[in-house]
Amino acid sequence: xxxxxxxxxxxxxxxxxxxxxxxxxxxxxxxxxxxxxxxxxxxxxxxxxxxxxxxxxxxxxxxxxxxxxxxxxxxxxxxxxxxxxxxxxxxxxxxxxxxxxxxxxxxxxxxxxxxxxxxxxxxxxxxxxxxxxxxxxxxxxxxxxxxxxxxxxxxxxxxxxxxxxxxxxxxxxxxxxxxxxxxxxxxxxxxxxxxxxxxxxxxxxxxxxxxxxxxxxxxxxxxxxxxxxxxxxxxxxxxxxxxxxxxxxxxxxxxxxxxxxxxxxxxxxxxxxxxxxxxxxxxxxxxxxxxxxxxxxxxxxxxxxxxxxxxxxxxxxxxxxxxxxxxxxxxxxxxxxxxxxxxxxxxxxxxxxxxxxxxxxxxxxxx
Numbered sequence: 237x238x239x240x241x242x243x244x245x246x247x248x249x250x251x252x253x254x255x256x257x258x259x260x261x262x263x264x265x266x267x268x269x270x271x272x273x274x275x276x277x278x279x280x281x282x283x284x285x286x287x288x289x290x291x292x293x294x295x296x297x298x299x300x301x302x303x304x305x306x307x308x309x310x311x312x313x314x315x316x317x318x319x320x321x322x323x324x325x326x327x328x329x330x331x332x333x334x335x336x337x338x339x340x341x342x343x344x345x346x347x348x349x350x351x352x353x354x355x356x357x358x359x360x361x362x363x364x365x366x367x368x369x370x371x372x373x374x375x376x377x378x379x380x381x382x383x384x385x386x387x388x389x390x391x392x393x394x395x396x397x398x399x400x401x402x403x404x405x406x407x408x409x410x411x412x413x414x415x416x417x418x419x420x421x422x423x424x425x426x427x428x429x430x431x432x433x434x435x436x437x438x439x440x441x442x443x444x445x446x447x448x449x450x451x452x453x454x455x456x457x458x459x460x461x462x463x464x465x466x467x468x469x470x471x472x473x474x475x476x477x478x479x480x481x482x483x484x485x486x487x488x489x490x491x492x493x494x495x496x497x498x499x500x501x502x503x504x505x506x507x508x509x510x511x512x513x514x515x516x517x518x519x520x521x522x523x524x525x526x527x528x529x530x531x532x533x534x535x536x537x538x539x540x541x542x543x544x545x546x547x548x549x550x551x552x553x554x555x556x557x558x559x560x561x562x563x564x565x566x567x568x569x570x571x572x573x574x575x576x577x578x579x580x581x582x583x584x585x586x587x588x589x590x591x592x593x594x595x596x597x598x599x600x601x602x603x
Contacts, residue, residue, distance in 0.1 A: 237264055237549075238264075239264055239265055239266040239545075240265055240303050240545035240548050240549065241266050241268035242265055242266065242267045242268060242302070242303070242305075242541065242545075243267075243268060243269045243291075243299065243304070243306070243326075244258075244269070244270045244271070244287075244306045245270075245271045245306070245307055245308065245317055246272060246307065246308030247270055247278050247308070248272075248277070250331060251270075251308050253538065254306060254538045255267060255281060255284070255285040255287070256285070257536060257537060257542075258306075258542070259285045259286065261536065261538070261599070261600055262538065262539070262600055263600040263601060264545045264549065268287070268288065268299070269287065269288070269289035269290070269295070269296050269302060270282050270287050270289070270290060271292060271293045271295070271296045275290075297320055297321060297324040303327060304326065304328070304354075304544060305321035305326045305328050305329070306329050306330075306541055307321065307329070307331065308331050309331075310403070311336060311408050312408060314330050314333065314334065314336070315337075315343075315344065317330075318334070318335070318344050319343070319344060319347065322344065322347045322348055322351055325351065325353070326353070327354040327548060328344075328353070328354070328355050328356070329355075329356050329357060329540060329541045330356075330358070331357065331358045332357060332417040332418075332561070333357075333408075333413060333561070333564070333565050334357050334561040335565065336407070336408045337569075338562075341558075341561070342585070344558060344562070345558045345559060348558055354544055354547055354558075355561075356540055356543075356544050356561065357540070357556060357558070358417070358537070359417050359506070359540075360537065360538070360543075360556045361418060361421075361506055361508065361509055361537075362421050362425040362555075362590065363509075363543065363555060364509025364510060364533065365509060365511070365530040365531060365533035366508065366511045366512075367425060367503065367504070367506060368593050369511070369513055370426060370494070370501060370503050371425060371426055372530075372592065373513075373526065374426055374501065375592065377498070378496075378515060378517065379495070379496025379497070379498050379499035379517070380497035380498025381497045382427055382472065382474045382494055382495070383474055383475075384474055384475050384476065384495040385423060385426075385427065385476035385492065385495065386477045386493050387419040387420075387423060387477070387491065388479050388480075388489040388490065388491060389411060389418075389479070389480045389481070389491070390479065391481070391482060392485050393405075393444060393462070394482075395444045395446045395447060395456060396447045398448060399448060399450060400451070401444075401446060401448065401456065405444060405456050405458045405459060405460060405462070406459050406460065407460060409459075410462060410464070411462060411463070411480035411482045412461075412464045412480045412568050412571055412572070416464075416568045416571075417564055417568070418506040418507045419480070419491070419492065419506050420564045420568065421506070421556075422492060422506035423468070423470075424564065424589065425589065427470045427474050428471055428472050428589040429470065429583075429586055429587050430470050430471070430567055431469050431470060431471045431582070432468070432469040432580050432581065433467070433468050433567055434467050434574050434581070435464060435465065435466030435467075435570065435573075435574040435575045436466060436575045437461035437464045437571065437572055437575040439461050439462050439463070440463060441458055441462070442457070442458055443455050444456040461572065461575070462482040463480075463481040463482070463483045464480050464481070464571050464572070464575075465477075465478070466478055466479075466574065478571075491503065491506060492504075492506060498517060498518045499516055499518050499520070500523075501514075509533055509535060509536050510528060511525075511526075511527075511528050512525055513525065513528065529595050530593060531596075531597040531598070531599055540554065540555070540556035543602050544556075546602055546603060550603075553588075555593075557590075559586070559587035559588070560588075563583070566585045567583065
């Protein structure tokens with residue numbers, strides 16, 4: 237099998253798992269070049285994972301060998317480098333979110349379509365064993381017709397553990413934009429695209445004090461809502477209740493539950509790739525744990541890039557495609573927009589429900 241050559245722009249914390257999987261797990265990818273504004277980070281990544289080229293971003297974009305750009309820059313630079321990559325004739329896979337603004341996401345989707353290029357992005361956790369097993373249970377009718385869902389991401393923020401937590405409280409941050417992509421992508425993968433959003437937002441603390449190193453004791457001005465609650469109506473008629481928060485000290489609420497006409501499905505944390513999964517059919521007296529039946533229960537970030545590489549080689553649309561990531565981006569903004577306007581938001585974007593993966597896959601392969 238020919239390997240698709242990958243150029244990675246951005247060698248920060250998240251890059252390690254991408255480099256690990258794109259060099260050692262997936263059989264159809266080859267990391268051909270890395271780039272970072274820090275030469276030290278770039279060199280360390282190249283040496284650790286055996287990447288042959290350490291280039292500037294311009295060199296990666298201009299290389300005739302690089303076919304897919306994996307954009308792991310900070311969110312404020314996502315749009316810039318995605319657009320540059322598409323303009324240079326490269327397929328693009330970007331970390332979440334696709335861009336900071338819905339109009340930017342729409343522009344990237346249209347640009348990719350005009351140029352006949354593939355666009356996609358994180359999260360790809362919905363392709364892991366846990367959520368794919370849940371998808372199969374739903375598709376096979378184990379809970380009947382999905383009617384409703386809940387999704388909860390409740391915590392107290394990043395200032396007590398993250399080395400640079402300030403971003404999470406600035407424009408483009410907050411719990412919805414930080415963790416919302418995992419939950420919303422999971423819901424769309426299980427239920428299909430959304431249609432209408434209603435939301436309310438709040439900010440419980442005007443300042444946060446960092447208790448992690450190296451910025452211990454510094455104050456952060458909180459610029460964005462840190463508690464977002466709302467509902468979504470999906471095109472299939474299902475209604476989901478969702479809360480994302482950095483204002484909650486502790487909670488026992490589950491990450492995701494799907495309620496069907498014939499039962500309830502407890503879905504694992506969408507930030508992970510594995511289980512656990514529990515099912516309680518109508519009439520049953522207790523939940524029963526369900527084993528995963530798909531491959532990729534371990535941390536498999538980069539599986540979306542491998543899926544895109546398959547499409548480069550064989551044609552087709554990646555599962556973690558631009559329409560999906562753009563739809564999720566619009567949903568996140570819609571929660572805030574609904575709160576600000578005091579009205580429902582009808583979504584303008586749309587996407588196909590991503591194709592499920594097959595069972596029985598050999599590790600390293602997706603087809």
